[in-house]
Amino acid sequence: MARNIREPIPLPVILAASEGDERALNAVLNHYKCYIRFLAMRPMKDEYGNEHLYVDEDMRLRLEAKLLYSIVTGFKVLPV
Numbered sequence: 451m452a453r454n455i456r457e458p459i460p461l462p463v464i465l466a467a468s469e470g471d472e473r474a475l476n477a478v479l480n481h482y483k484c485y486i487r488f489l490a491m492r493p494m495k496d497e498y499g500n501e502h503l504y505v506d507e508d509m510r511l512r513l514e515a516k517l518l519y520s521i522v523t524g525f526k527v528l529p530v
Contacts, residue, residue: 456481461527468525475518486513 459481466474490510491503
């Protein structure tokens with residue numbers, strides 16, 4: 451089974467995102483889009499009793515907002 455391994459976010463993008471750059475914040479959101487959608491999955495039963503998974507859009511938006519808030523307000527890059 452092949453794993454979907456993504457490249458890490460480059461440091462300049464992280465620094466720009468922590469300063470509030472819109473393009474950098476979009477790049478970070480795009481990087482974590484699949485993970486956020488996975489975390490926002492909820493089971494739902496249809497009228498026949500079959501269970502399906504769906505993305506709870508309210509939860510997805512809350513997770514995205516929390517990520518953006520954390521990056522802009524509390525994210526610090528420590529020197530190496």
